[in-house]
Amino acid sequence: MQENQRSRRLPGSATLELAARAKALALAGRPVVSMAVGEPDFQAPAAARKAAVEAIESGQVRYTPAAGMPSLRAAIARHVSATRQIPVEPAQVVVGHSCKHVLSNALLLLIEPGDEVLLFSPAWNSYEAQIEFAEGKAVWVPSLPNLRPDFEAIRAAIGPKTKGMVLNTPTNPTGCVWNRAEIEAIAALAEEHDLWIVSDEIYRRLVYHGSEFHSPTSLSPSVAARTVIVDGASKTYAMTGYRIGFAVAPIPIADAIERMSSQMTGCPNYVSQVALQAVIGTEPPEVEAMHAEFEARRDVLIPGLRSIGLAVEEPGGAFYAFPSVREHLQGRTVEEFCSALLEEQSLAVVPGTTFGSPDHIRLSYALAMADIESALERLGKFLK
Numbered sequence: 283m284q285e286n287q288r289s290r291r292l293p294g295s296a297t298l299e300l301a302a303r304a305k306a307l308a309l310a311g312r313p314v315v316s317m318a319v320g321e322p323d324f325q326a327p328a329a330a331r332k333a334a335v336e337a338i339e340s341g342q343v344r345y346t347p348a349a350g351m352p353s354l355r356a357a358i359a360r361h362v363s364a365t366r367q368i369p370v371e372p373a374q375v376v377v378g379h380s381c382k383h384v385l386s387n388a389l390l391l392l393i394e395p396g397d398e399v400l401l402f403s404p405a406w407n408s409y410e411a412q413i414e415f416a417e418g419k420a421v422w423v424p425s426l427p428n429l430r431p432d433f434e435a436i437r438a439a440i441g442p443k444t445k446g447m448v449l450n451t452p453t454n455p456t457g458c459v460w461n462r463a464e465i466e467a468i469a470a471l472a473e474e475h476d477l478w479i480v481s482d483e484i485y486r487r488l489v490y491h492g493s494e495f496h497s498p499t500s501l502s503p504s505v506a507a508r509t510v511i512v513d514g515a516s517k518t519y520a521m522t523g524y525r526i527g528f529a530v531a532p533i534p535i536a537d538a539i540e541r542m543s544s545q546m547t548g549c550p551n552y553v554s555q556v557a558l559q560a561v562i563g564t565e566p567p568e569v570e571a572m573h574a575e576f577e578a579r580r581d582v583l584i585p586g587l588r589s590i591g592l593a594v595e596e597p598g599g600a601f602y603a604f605p606s607v608r609e610h611l612q613g614r615t616v617e618e619f620c621s622a623l624l625e626e627q628s629l630a631v632v633p634g635t636t637f638g639s640p641d642h643i644r645l646s647y648a649l650a651m652a653d654i655e656s657a658l659e660r661l662g663k664f665l666k
């Protein structure tokens with residue numbers, strides 16, 4: 283038996299593999315500090331946990347409609363409407379197994395074979411794999427040296443085959459938060475060239491003082507009409523293992539995503555839907571506490587990296603730093619640099635090539651302050 287061509291083009295997730303390797307080393311007794319993880323190191327809010335337990339105990343854990351429970355779709359519509367200042371109907375909302383799930387459904391339903399889709403480098407590794415699996419072509423657009431969008435390069439990358447783009451602000455892996463002028467400029471290009479936008483807003487709630495989140499959908503009804511928002515519970519509510527996410531799309535696309543789910547995966551997990559419903563649209567105290575802690579960690583990590591000689595932009599959101607290691611590669615590739623760092627200092631970080639940049643490493647600061655301090659010490663020793 284042989285897998286097909288499409289399958290052979292599909293790489294595994296490099297970040298998940300690396301995180302698994304770091305975990306295996308730790309289990310084998312190595313004092314590993316892993317900055318490879320992309321998940322909050324916090325408990326889900328108590329309200330979500332309680333609702334999940336009650337749902338299980340009720341004995342009524344059953345199928346729901348493929349697009350999710352009507353009450354949850356309505357709650358998500360109200361929440362997205364309030365946080366993006368736009369009208370949203372429940373019919374525009376499709377609940378899925380995760381942000382990754384609704385994202386891949388949306389791309390599979392939007393892309394025709396050969397369509398070009400813009401990715402703003404550095405970008406999360408799953409976008410390219412998902413675009414190529416949908417038989418599209420990912421077109422990587424380089425950023426400015428400060429890792430912000432380069433509009434000259436974006437204009438130059440748009441051609442007759444360009445049909446859409448994946449936008450992600452705050453950005454994994456840089457923490458860059460696109461400002462209002464940048465969102466306006468990208469939306470204007472989308473309108474001028476009739477492009478769709480898939481807006482991955484999973485880190486929306488994790489934006490720190492001095493930065494502000496902007497969704498392209500907030501700009502005008504015509505931009506909203508060409509945009510699919512994908513979001514979920516993983517980062518905002520530290521609910522990664524619950525696997526629950528949602529898309530908000532123009533109704534024909536929402537219907538298509540629902541049809542796809544109805545045939546391919548069925549309804550999302552009932553327990554996780556109930557857990558999300560318990561917190562969506564509320565602001566559980568755990569969310570602000572986690573947000574404040576991430577900001578405090580960022581404020582230790584960034585000066586710490588600079589003090590050991592690494593150039594790094596200040597991330598305005600998410601929980602990643604993306605310093606340049608170009609001056610420290612000494613003839614090695616960034617993958618070799620990361621392997622040596624893991625081998626010599628038991629510190630796991632992700633090579634920037636995973637996100638389209640051979641000069642950077644990604645450090646997640648979703649780990650305890652003491653581990654961040656230990657990581658800085660190990661990295662400092664390694665660079666010496």
Ligand code: PLP
Binds near residue numbers: 320484516
């Ligand atoms: N989008 C981005 C940019 C991410 O970094 C991640 C997770 O790392 C996801 C989506 C996946 O979210 P979920 O856990 O809901 O699939």
